[in-house]
Amino acid sequence: MTCVNNILVVLDADKQQQKALNRALHLARIASAKLTLLLSIYDFSYEMTTMLAADERNSMRDNLINDRKVWVHDLLDAYNTRGLEIEVKVVWHNRPFEAIIETAIAGKHDIIVKATHHHEGLSTLLFTPTDWHLLRKAPCLVLLVKEHDWPEHGKVLAAIHTTAEHEHHHDxxxxxxxxxxxxxxxxxxxxxxxxxxxxxxxxxxxxxxxxDIGDYRDTIAENHRQALAEHGAKHQIDAAQQHVREGLPEQVIPELAEELDAELVVLGTIGRTGLSAALLGNTAEHVIERLNCDLLAVKPVGFKSPVKV
Structure with missing residues (x-):
């Protein structure tokens, strides 16, 4: 059983250090997976060239794409890629998240690997960052990469909601x-x-x-412990590796991940869109800002991306 087979790596166009590429190469080696390196570019000065002939505009765009392809191949020279199957794609698109999702769907990728950076201020509410779009709309696994190493014999933390009433939550x-x-x-x-x-x-x-607050708290905690124990038993996860904590998920999950020195947190994300997403976000989006390790976002069964190829 392998964790992934077909990896889509999102490159940072303005960075020499590529956290996502480092992580994806590591993952590809241990999982014997193939890699597609994606760079989405767009030069807004292109919008000012409408007075040029169509072939001149196309030539300008193609030259920019070819220049960036050369940059990607030069970038790869610094890495050990021996034995790995790697494809390079540079696409012209003014909405990077759509380019990423369209490529993932067309290439039947089972995971998107992207570096994430801290987002601050009101811009996170009004102008949703690319990784937020991916958490909501990508049809496959999304691995958002931070700085934490992936040592062997580390810890992977799975965040679940054991007392959910709906069947899709259990799934x-x-x-x-x-x-x-x-x-x-x-x-x-x-x-x-x-x-x-x-x-x-x-x-x-x-x-x-x-x-009686004390009795209420004890009862709720015991219900969650029992539900988690049943879930853990189904997957042969020892009781010592089950943690029930009082608090909001966006507080509890990062705190425990830091205590355990986890290398990866795995949680579910629902494809919320519209005003509720703009104002509220979801658990994955709140958690990723506070984590010091990578996050793997998992979609529900039957999720369909709103982005069309």
């Missing part, structure tokens, strides 16, 4: 855990499970004097 829990186990097998690492649960409702306790 997503299974998919998250299975992907965590696959990557852990490739990385010779151990899988840990984490489940965050909400704190006691203090407002209710203030209004109802007989409401």
């Amino acid at each position: 997503l829990n299974t998919r998250i855990t299975e992907q965590a186990l696959r990557f852990a097998q490739c990385l010779h690492s151990d899988v840990h499970l984490v489940n965050a649960y909400p704190g006691a409702p203090v407002a209710i306790a203030a209004e109802i004097p007989e409401f």
Whole structure:
């Protein structure tokens, strides 16, 4: 069982150090996977050339594409690529996330590997970064790469929601855990499970004097522990590697990942779009900002990307 077979690597057009490429080469070697290196480019000065003849505009665009292809091949000279199957694609597109998803769909890639960077300020609400679009809309696994190493015998942390009522949540829990186990097998690492649960409702306790916060908290915690134990048993994950914590997922998951010195966090992401996505985001988007390691985002069963090829 391999974790991936067909990797799409998103290159940074303005960086010499390519975190995603480093990670993808490592993954390709241990999984015997093939690689496609993708660079999406667009020069907005091209919009100012509408007075030129069509063949002149096309020549300008083609020259830019060819220059960047040379840059990618020069970049590869610094890496050991012996024995690896690698294809280079440079595409002309003014919306990078669409270029990435279209390429992933057309090439039947099972994972997109992209470096991620910290996003600050109001721009994250009004102008959604490319990696947020990928978390919401990519049809395959998305691996967002940070600085943390991938040592052997490390830890992979799978974040699940054990007490969800809907069947699609249970299916997503299974998919998250299975992907965590696959990557852990490739990385010779151990899988840990984490489940965050909400704190006691203090407002209710203030209004109802007989409401016992301690009993309520203990009951909720025990329900989550039992549910996580059942899930862990199905996947042969030891009780010592199961963690139930009170708090919001975007707080609990990064804190535990740092405690464990995890190399990878695996969680599910729902393809929320529209105003709710712009204002609220989802758990994966909040978590990735706080993580010090890589994040692997898993989509629900039957997810279809809104981006069309």
